């Protein structure tokens with residue numbers, strides 16, 4: 001029987017992130033946001049003044065009442081109380097601004113770190129981790145914290161300080177009255193903690209559903225043309241509705257314990273106030289009237305103190321749910337930022353010149369899916385031109401992705417230029433892949449080509465490369481030549497033209513192993529010939545691997561590798577393989593059939 005993975009394990013599978021344990025939260029948060037640790041003394045002092053300042057007023061009133069409101073006692077009491085309230089207000093303002101600034105800076109840093117991680121992952125592990133999911137997850141997580149802060153959450157610190165100070169002073173005044181208040185609070189906090197666990201679990205689920213909803217929406221917007229052309233709008237709408245319903249239901253499920261918690265807090269707080277009021281009066285009147293156990297000033301002060309204790313408690317009760325959500329958001333954002341980077345290789349530098357490839361017994365899979373490459377062993381000599389062919393889904397692209405580390409081998413070893421792939425520090429500039437449909441930025445052709453060189457390059461060099469690759473004629477047919485803007489994702493160019501730009505970009509990078517994924521469709525015959533010629537010039541003196549969908553590419557290669565079911569089933573020159581019965585000759589027949 002297949003055991004379903006635990007929720008955490010499931011999360012790791014679907015997002016590629018390791019969950020952050022509760023006790024690791026604070027150290028990780030401080031590691032990523034050191035500014036939270038800086039100036040703690042000043043923050044603590046301000047919290048003390050903001051929380052304690054207000055409590056001075058009831059204490060001075062108590063003094064004045066107990067002095068029988070005699071002349072000369074009221075004015076100082078009012079002055080002290082007034083100054084204390086002013087100091088408290090000012091400290092509270094400074095503290096809130098300080099905390100807001102620190103937390104916003106911390107969040108901005110976290111957002112930056114998280115996005116960098118997504119970017120790194122997209123570059124190296126796009127096929128293992130869904131980047132769009134991670135970005136929407138990070139955005140909503142950080143927004144959750146910001147929403148909490150903007151909703152007054154920053155006063156959490158002032159309120160906590162006030163709560164603590166009021167509790168201590170109440171206990172000093174009358175422990176007999178403070179005990180029931182503290183017992184009720186303990187009961188309240190205990191029950192709320194249990195409820196919070198339920199809320200946290202349900203909220204985590206709700207946030208997963210919201211992330212899922214965002215992905216479904218993004219997918220349906222991006223795929224709108226396909227949905228329209230295939231007439232599957234109803235199915236897409238059902239999927240969207242289902243995601244909306246699931247998000248709504250999961251949010252509704254958090255409301256019951258959330259409101260239950262608030263109601264519980266309100267009731268307990270009411271009981272506390274009545275207890276102190278009645279208990280205080282009874283206590284003051286009981287016993288010897290000449291020596292009351294509690295003076296009238298103290299009873300009044302106690303009632304005030306309970307208010308000062310109760311108000312922040314009420315605030316904390318009401319915002320604990322949001323605080324919990326914000327913490328969950330923060331923790332999840334940290335999970336992303338703290339995902340370990342793949343260790344940089346420590347191997348020797350790659351040798352200069354064309355790079356050979358050696359694969360031995362390599363198997364690969366996507367996530368926890370089935371093996372899509374099985375025991376692939378092959379040796380490609382430096383400077384050799386290899387064409388990789390096979391039916392769709394036979395593993396050709398996965399083979400190419402292994403060489404650029406976008407997919408990691410499950411078993412087996414890969415060497416490039418004699419260095420184990422996982423020990424190579426950087427493949428940048430040495431191993432370059434030209435995909436079927438290259439990504440172009442919304443800029444000019446020249447700017448897109450310039451990306452091939454990290455240090456940038458002069459216009460003259462780009463023009464020379466265009467000439468070398470035989471692209472001058474194509475370029476002269478464009479409205480602004482090299483300065484032609486390509487549009488969003490290069491949509492103003494055809495797929496073949498996008499490949500031409502990518503080939504020029506690759507030529508500028510000057511790699512020693514070029515992997516070319518031939519476009520399967522959308523290339524007109526004239527552009528196709530230009531692409532083939534440019535590719536032949538580009539790969540001269542370099543090792544090349546072309547994932548071929550046309551016979552001409554296979555015919556002109558030094559060797560053809562035939563993939564089937566994730567294995568290399570034939571290897572040899574086209575002229576030899578084409579005459580032998582087998583998958584390749586079947587493919588050649590298919591190519592020849594008009």
Ligand SMILES: Nc1ncnc2c1ncn2[C@@H]1O[C@H](COP(=O)(O)OP(=O)(O)OP(=O)(O)O)[C@@H](O)[C@H]1O
Pocket residue numbers: 127128366369372390391392393394395396397398399
């Ligand atoms: N990102 C992915 N996640 C999960 N499975 C994948 C992913 N990419 C490819 N596969 C699966 O791996 C297998 C091999 O795919 P691959 O893209 O390597 O084949 P291919 O020969 O290049 O196909 P094509 O010619 O259609 O591009 C297929 O069964 C495919 O469904």
